Every structure is written in structure tokens, then in C-alpha cells.
Amino acid sequence: MNSTVALLLCGPAALLGTAILAVAASRLVYATRLIYGAALVISAALLVTIAGHLAGSPGEVSAITLPLGLPWTGARFRLDGLSAFFLVVVNLGGAVTSLYALGYGRHESAPHRVLPFYPAFLAGMNLVVLADDAFSFLLSWEFMSLASWALVMAHHSDAANRRAGTIYLVMASFGTLALLLAFGLLAGPTGSYAFDTMRVAHPGRFAAGAVLGLMLLGAGSKAGLVPLHAWLPLAHPAAPSHVSALMSGIMTKVAVYGFIRVVFDLLGEPAWWSGIAVLLIGGVTAVLGILHALMEKDLKRLLAYSTIENIGVIFASLGLALAFKANAMPSVAALAFTAALFHVLNHSFFKSLLFFGAGAVLTATGERDMEKLGGLIHRLPVTSFVFLLGCVSISALPPFNGFASEWLAFQAILQSPELPHWGLKVIVPAVGGMLALAAALAVACFVKAFGITFLGRVRSPVVERAHEVDRWSLAAMAVLAAFCLLAGILPGFVIDGLSPVTLSLIGDRMPVQTAQPWLSIVPIAESRSSYNGLLVFVFITISASLAAFVIHRFASHALRRGPAWGCGFADAVPAAQYTAVSFAQPIRRVFGGFAFRARETVEMPAPGSLEPARLKVDMHDVAWEIFYQPITGAIDFATERLNHLQFLTIRRYLTLVFLYLVILLLVLALWP
């Protein structure tokens, strides 16, 4: 049946039309509402179409070939379980972001630089997920990258944004190059670029290993795997906040889709060791990402680094799925794969929510630096409440959604003793320890993010003038917060919804969860492990309200306001509060030594001097120094040397030409 995918392709086409319309109309007064409204309607329509498709025939595949693109292949598009799931992620994110942008976009200083690229970006992401041959995939991928690059550069008068844009562009080109080579290897000597032929032709062992490595480079650089992450915390925060939400919450998921599509679908049966690299990179990415996030004091950069952590969790789960799949344990592989996809969905919810919150703070105060904020819970009551829900979800705390997916990942890790290979047996628990460390550090990170930004005393006058943001933004954030709670207390429905995808890619599925009594989730058997988010939520709610009621009714409900306890020093200035940097100091002392080569020096004034003592903290991004600086240094060195060629005399040029000819002739003469 071709009608579904044809219908779905109308969506990106309509979005592209909106983009063209936006070029013409972007300076009109109503342009913002018009464009975001159109994007909202189209995304919602796409969502309804996919929902209808999933409700009717979830496992069905629908494909179409359009007479576009390369003359001998055409442009192929296909809808299967995997792309349907990612289309839900993309369009749900797109719809909620457009809703948010209806309000947030009004504060945009340069709407003509944002409006045309926003629908184009959405269209690009939809097309990547639908593409069914290497050419359309790469074209859509580049389109998505360039549209997002243009959005990063929207505020290009800021030098930091220009630098972020340049680094992003270089990394995106590098990633696409890796993808191009991967598809070249998959296409084989015949050069058949359709995914259908790649799916049946299995490459050899070395080629498969090379494709896996290239996908880790190509999709991994877009998703933000360490050490290819350096561009992400620069580029994601540089864009307007709703675009940051799309890039962090949704575009990284499209990269995950690319990885899954190639490694799980096109590459055929994985080798037993293929999971190791993915697992290790995932675990390291999770820990380093969240450690970097903890050291940040810019709210949006903190969120971008935390995206890296979550991508690490997703890739570690994917690595587990690969390892179990390769060792003929499909039911556990299905568990790990479900955990990865569930976390994809969850992260798209709470990361968009948190970026929306950061955007609301930015609108209300004009400030991204947490150390200039504080006390916003009194000025932005609704925003602070939904942001708190987002923080609880992303910190993987029950009964919210982040915990449900991480719990599934841990359940898969606990099955590792069944694996036959020693390497995997030892690595999987180590990665489990890394994920636990990342989860615990995430709690610390979001205590800091919420505590410094919204709690405490006001640190600067911008907060005094802050007002609650508009209703569109609040509605978008409330919708996402509700999704976070629902997916957390009713995870069984999500897991069952993912079963067609695991069935088609892993060949097995988790047990039917909605049939379990009381809607609890049971990965393998109830005697082994089970979790009931709904019951935990209900228990906590009942016991908290019961305790509050009993105490207020029978003991006391008297309340008096007074000044805070100052230990004898009345009226300490707000600057005496803990700041973002001082909050992270204990963790920096524990982990900073090896993660950042952090060093603290205290400059004491001479005895008797009235100068203040100063604490200097010196931190390094190790990945940047090890991987990026040598490369940029080498390129600089080479260009510097080659630059001399411009300024030679004519005799030297002639000598060079002569030498070149001689070498060429020698090569020809010696060629067998």
C-alpha cells in the first residue's frame, strides 16, 4: 500500500512550501503566527496520519519511488515500524515546539533569519526518517544539517555564535563524509544505493566493522558521542531556544535513527564484538557529558551537555542490544533495544521541556548565566513548576519517565552473565557502573540547575523585573510535563507500542505489558523484577497527603514568617549564597582531576594587605585538546607552509613544474 507514505510525504512538501512562503512573508507583522501556526498544523496532521497508520496496521510496510534525484535510482521513500516510531518523535516534538514558538517567537529580534529555516529544518528531519535509499538519505541529512546551521547562525552578530556555527559546519560535513563512505561500503561494487538491495547483500566481516565504525563517526558526531561532541554544547545553545529544543531533543534522535537503520537493519547479523565499541563509547559519553554539564554555569549549555549524557545512555543500551542480538539472546536484546527507544522518546520529551523552560527564563530575564539568576520560583511560578517536573524526569527519579527507561536498561545489564564471551561479561557490568554514576551525577546536575536558577535569593535586578511568560509557551511546557508523568506511570503502553519495531529489527519482543495485573512492567518474569510506576505514584501521593492532612488536622497548622537563620550575621548579601561553581566544587574535587585535569590555586595576599584572596580554577576539555587541537594545528601548519608557494619567483615555479614532470615520467617508466 503506497498511500500512507505518499500522504506522509505531503507533510515535508507542505513544510517546504511554508519555508518558501516564509521567505516572502517574514517581514510581515503576522508572519510569526502564520509560519509557526502552519508548522503546528502540518506536524499535527502528520502525527494523526501516523497514529491512524499505527492503530490500523502497525507492522505494515509502505513504500514509494518518486521520479526525483539521481536518474537511475529515483527517490525512494518507505514507512516501516522504525520510521513510524521516529516520525512520532519528530512530529510530536515539531508540533509542541511550534506551539511554544507561537508565543516565544514573538520575542525574536530577527524573525526573517529564523522563520524560513524552521519549517525547512522540520521537513529535513521528516525526510531523513522516510528516506529509503542512500542518495535521498544523505540529501535529506545534509538539508537538515544546513537548515539547523542557518538557525544556529540566526544571531550571527555575536562572535561566539559565529564560531559555534563554523565548528558545527565542519563537524556536520565530517559526519556526512563518514556516512557517505559507510553507504559506499554498503552499496558494494555494484553501487546499488537502494536500502532494499543493501538489506539483502551482507558485506564481509571487515567491511561490516568499517561500516559500524563509520556510522559511529557519522551518526555519532551528529548525536554528540564523545569525543565528537565538542560542537554540540556550542551550537545547540546558540540557536533560539525553541530551535535548541528541536536540535537537542529531536535532531540527535534522528542521528540515533540513522545509526539504528544502518547497524540494525541494513548491516545484517552483527558480529559478537560489535557491541563492545558501542557500549564503551556510550558509557564514557554518559559520564563525561554529565560531568561537563555539572561544571557549566550557562543554563542552555548545561542542558546541551546533558543531552550528550542521554545520548550516551541511549547508545549504551543500543550496544547492549547489539551484544545480546549477536549472541543469540533475542529476548534480552529486545529488552535492551526497547530501553533505548523508550529513552529516545523520553529524552525528546524532557529535553524539549527543559529548553523551553530555559527559553522562558531567557525571555523573562534576558539572562542565561545561572549565577545572575535565583529566586525565579516566586516570579515564574508555572514555568518553575514544569521545569521542576522536567528536572525530576531527566534525573531518572521514580515515578517519572526517565526512570522507567533507565530501569529497563539496568534490567538488561543484569542479564549479562548469560553472555558467552568474557570480554562482554566484564565490560557490561563496568558500563552498568558508569550508567549508575551518570544517573547519580544527573541528579546532582539538575539539583544545581533548578536550585541555582529558580531557588534561593535573587542575585541580580533582572530577576526583580521578570514576569511569567505567555500562555502558548506555558501550554507547550505543560503538555510535555504531562507526557513525562504519563510515560512514567504507564510505561507498559509505551513498551507495547514499541513491540512492532523490536519484532522487525531484533526478531523478538518483550512480554505483553498491558496484560500484566495492575499495569506493572515485567521485563522477564515477575519473580525476577517488576516495577509499577502507577502504584508507586499513587502510594506517594496518598501517604504525602495523608501525612499533611493528619498533621494539619490534629497537631498544628500555625505558621509564622521570620528572617532566615544567619548564624549571627544578619542580612548577608545574596552573593554569599552558593553559586553554580561553588555547588559543583565537591564533585569537581572528586572527579575533576582525571576528567578535566582541573587544578585549583589560591592566591593569598601578603600578610597585612587588604587585597582579597582569590581562588583560581583551571579546567581543560581533554577531548578538545587531544583530538581537535592537533588536527587544527596540523591544518594550520600545512596551510602556513603551502602559503609560501604563492610568493615564489618565476624561475622557481618553472623548476617546480620541471621536477613534477620528471617525477611523473619516472613513475610512468617504473609502473609495471
Next chain:
Amino acid sequence: MAVIFELAVQGAQMLSVLLLAPLLIGFVRKVKARLVRRQGPALIQPYRDLIRLMRKEVVLADNASWLFRVTPYLIFAATWVAAALVPTFATGLEFSWAADLIVIVALLGSARFFQALAGMDVGTSFGGIGASREVMIASLAEPAMLLIVFSLALVAGATQLSTVAAFMGSPQVGLRVSLGMSLIALVMVAIAENARVPVDNPATHLELTMVHEAMILEYSGRHLAMIELASFLKLVLYVSLISCVFLPWGLAGAGAGPKALAIGAAAYLIKLAVLAILLAVFETAVAKMRVFRVPDFLGAALMLALLGTLLLFVSRSL
């Protein structure tokens, strides 16, 4: 009828942890006092303190937000639910499948999250110092705890506490090095999580050394009572956890009759008393360590748990 009985047993478990928690603290304090030849307060002093706190009015700092007022009840509820899910005198209770060991640890994480936030709400330096140290300690204690869960799951084949306890009570366990390491690691984590000496001192109010007390410095009245009760419950939770996993004797099985339940309850009380005495002796014997020595302490717990896990990979019978 059977369902009603099961529900009654579950309810008895919830109530018993709630009612026993102050008694356990009172007992630990009494033993500690006797060890240093003091008379010590009465065993029921914690009950008196809680009731008095609940009756007092709350003095709220000027800029405290709604979060500050809600948090005590949330902490209490999360800790109570977690404590009620750990088998005390019987396994296989009506709702024991609602959460496994990982969920119980994570529920305590939820409580800690809100407690650290509440510490930062008023905006004094004490709250910040407490919150930042608490999350640092937690960031090391949680991975250690997960690795302990991992070794237990390797031995017992489950993270469901009822199954683990039933397995540990069976004769096929025997004496294992890995379990010994897990036990030591679990005790170290429990000491850190409960803010006991040498990691933290529950009796101190010296600014530079406090962690838990610094976070709750601004609380008073019924709010303080809720937080104190939650911290009592947390101690009961860890003591019950250690006793149900490592001392599973006398635990009533699923669907046990009143007689088995009575034996289980008696055995539970004895285990609580023994572990409380051990805790008091340990606390009296060691000195509190500097905050930045705590990572070494917890790092040792992490390494022990990891070693225990790796030993199990070498041989399932070690």
C-alpha cells in the same frame, strides 16, 4: 478472605516500620550513651520529640517558596513507601512486586533530590553547603549500591527483594567471598546514606562538618518532624535491607500463617536490636572523617562491590 489477610499483613508492615523507626533511633542513642557511661535519654525520647515538633508552629524564612513547604511531606512519603517495600518480617507481601531493589534505591534518590532542593530554597550558605556535599556523597554511593544490587542479582538471579531473601535463606547459598564483600560495601553505603559517623555526624551543628543537618537547618515545627521521621525510616530501611538479604532467618514466606508471621516479627525485632548495637559500637569507636576523605571511603565501597561482582564472574560459587 485471603486477600484481606494479605492486605492486613501489608498494612501491618507499613505501620510497623513507621512506628518502630523512632524506637530504633532511641535504642541506638541509648546504647551509644551507655557505651560512654552516660545515662542517655529515655528510649521513647524520639517519639516525644516528634510529637512536640508536630505541635509547634512553623517558623518559615521570609523568602521560602511553596517547594520548601511541600518537600517535607514528599520526602516522608517517598521514604515511607520505600521502607514499606523492603521485607521486614515476611516476604511476598501483597504489593512487594510494585518495586524491586533498584526502584527502592531510586525512591530514596527522589527524596534526596527534593531535600537538596529545599536546602537551597532559602538562599543561605548552609543550605548550599549541605546540598552540594550531599549530592557529592550520593554520586559515589549510588554506583556502589548498584554494583551491590548487581552481585546480589548474580547470586540470586533476581532484583526482587522477596526472591532474593527467599534464595538467601535457602541452603544452596553457603559462605561466599563475594557476598562478604557485598555485605561490607552495603554497610559502608548504608552508613553514608544515613549520615552516620564517620561520614556525617547526626548530632553535630558545627557549620564546617555538617552535611545532612546543614540542609535542614531552616526547618522547624511539623516540617522538621516529617524530615526527622523520614531519616529514622531510612535507617530502618537499610537495617531491614541488610537483615533481609544477609540474615534472612525466620522470615515468613509468601502466604504464611499467623504463627510464621509471629516468629518472623520476633526474629525481626532481634535482628534490629543486634544491628543497632553493632551500629552504636561502631559509631562510638571511630571518629568522623573530613568531608574530602568521604570519597575514599565510598571509593573503597565501590571497589569492594566491583570485586565481589568480578569474583562471581570467575566462579558462580565464590
